[in-house]
Structures are given as C-alpha cells and as structure tokens.
Amino acid sequence: MDISKINKIPQSNVEIEETEYLVTACAGANGCPLTLVNGTEAEMGQKIASIIENSEITEKIAELMPPIRLKHHKLKISIAGCPNACSRPHVADIGIIARARPVLEGQCNGCRVCLRICPDNAIDLNDGFQLTDECIDCGICITPCPINVLDGEKYLEVLVGGKLGRHPHLGKSIAKFEEIEDIYAFIQAAIEVYEEHAKQSERVSHVASRLGIDNFGKKVLEKM
Ligand code: SF4
Numbered sequence: 332m333d334i335s336k337i338n339k340i341p342q343s344n345v346e347i348e349e350t351e352y353l354v355t356a357c358a359g360a361n362g363c364p365l366t367l368v369n370g371t372e373a374e375m376g377q378k379i380a381s382i383i384e385n386s387e388i389t390e391k392i393a394e395l396m397p398p399i400r401l402k403h404h405k406l407k408i409s410i411a412g413c414p415n416a417c418s419r420p421h422v423a424d425i426g427i428i429a430r431a432r433p434v435l436e437g438q439c440n441g442c443r444v445c446l447r448i449c450p451d452n453a454i455d456l457n458d459g460f461q462l463t464d465e466c467i468d469c470g471i472c473i474t475p476c477p478i479n480v481l482d483g484e485k486y487l488e489v490l491v492g493g494k495l496g497r498h499p500h501l502g503k504s505i506a507k508f509e510e511i512e513d514i515y516a517f518i519q520a521a522i523e524v525y526e527e528h529a530k531q532s533e534r535v536s537h538v539a540s541r542l543g544i545d546n547f548g549k550k551v552l553e554k555m
C-alpha cells in the first residue's frame with residue numbers, strides 16, 4: 332500500500348463521554364478502509380450510549396463509586412471495527428471487535444497474493460488454501476484475491492472484564508454474534524447483571540472478575 336495513503340487514514344477515535352460512562356468507537360467511523368462494519372462504529376457507539384442513558388446504571392455507578400472518586404471511575408465500552416483494535420477494546424469493561432473469517436468459495440489458483448498480504452503469515456498454500464492457527468480473522472486478505480474466490484464470514488466478538496489501573500488485565504472473549512442487534516441486547520443484559528450484583532466501589536470489570544468472567548458472561552447470555 333502507498334504510505335501516503337496510509338497517512339491519510341483518520342486516526343481519531345470517537346468518544347461519547349459522560350460522568351458515569353465512556354463509549355469509544357474506533358476511527359472506522361471516520362473512513363478507515365479496514366472497517367468490517369461499513370464505518371458504523373460511531374453509530375453503534377451512539378446506540379450503546381442511548382441504552383446506557385435509558386437504564387438505571389448511571390445512578391448505580393454514582394451510588395457505588397469510592398469516596399475518593401477519580402475521573403476514570405466509570406463504565407467503559409469500546410467498539411473496534413477490526414482486530415487492529417485501535418479503540419483499545421481489550422482494556423474496556425466491555426469490548427466489541429468486528430472480525431471476518433476468510434472462506435474459500437471457489438478454485439484457488441495458488442497465486443500467493445493473499446499469503447503475501449497477510450500481516451500474520453497465517454495462510455498455508457502447500458495443500459490448497461488453508462488458514463493456520465495464527466489467523467486472527469482480520470479479513471485483510473479477502474478483497475485483494477485477484478479472482479475473488481475468498482469470502483468473509485463476519486462476526487462481532489465480545490470481551491468482558493478488561494481494565495487498566497492498579498491491577499490491569501485484558502478482557503476475556505465470551506461471545507460471538509453475527510447481528511449488531513445482539514450486541515445491543517448483550518449490553519442491556521450486562522447492565523442488568525451489573526445492577527443485580529455490584530457492590531461498593533465496583534465497576535463492571537470488578538463485578539465480572541469477582542463472579543468469574545465466564546460466569547458473568549453466562550448470566551448475561553441467559554438474560555438476552
Ligand atoms: S480498529 Fe480497524 S477499523 Fe477501526 S480504526 Fe483501527 S484499523 Fe480502522
């Protein structure tokens with residue numbers, strides 16, 4: 332790719348910030364060519380912010396925060412339009428990452444274009460087109476195939492429990508959805524699970540850690 336074109340890609344995330352929450356959408360919404368959700372990241376962020384606003388979670392967070400409350404003590408949700416994860420979904424209470432799994436839909440001619448373009452060396456052409464375990468479903472190899480035999484199975488991965496601070500850890504993958512509407516249902520259900528289980532000084536990531544992230548995810552999925 333021409334480096335001058337890369338430098339023109341908008342890099343700023345879109346942030347919707349209120350006292351009790353911060354919703355971040357990556358720059359896919361600003362024209363990044365790698366978006367796997369057609370640049371709808373900011374729209375998704377607005378919808379998620381409205382779900383938060385229409386719930387009781389802001390009051391719950393305000394009630395439970397520690398006496399010495401810092402600016403970052405809030406619910407954080409982050410949306411990334413591809414696994415490059417520019418909006419840092421791995422360190423949000425709830426992170427959403429769009430992915431696309433390449434699928435061979437025709438006869439591969441072995442031209443090696445996909446192999447050369449893959450940033451992760453995740454394609455094996457020794458016995459036809461195969462993905463290795465290194466593939467992270469970024470979808471970058473799909474469009475450049477000169478004979479269009481690659482398609483992408485798109486999905487949205489949800490991570491829970493990411494945080495920075497005194498005890499940082501990365502969010503854990505707990506669900507994959509094909510429809511954006513399922514993401515909104517997940518957020519709504521996660522808010523309800525938080526409201527039911529949160530204790531003093533706990534944000535969503537703390538509740539998920541205490542209950543066990545898989546268990547928190549199970550409770551959320553049961554409510555959807
Ligand atoms: S996460 Fe992907 S789609 Fe979003 S700005 Fe970064 S590279 Fe572009």
Ligand code: SF4
Pocket residue numbers: 431432433448449450451452453454462465466467468469470471472473
């Ligand atoms: S989807 Fe991404 S990581 Fe997987 S083979 Fe294609 S370019 Fe490589």
Ligand code: SF4
Pocket residue numbers: 438439440441442443444445446456460475476477478479480481
């Ligand atoms: S770019 Fe397409 S035709 Fe070429 S090796 Fe990859 S899948 Fe096969």
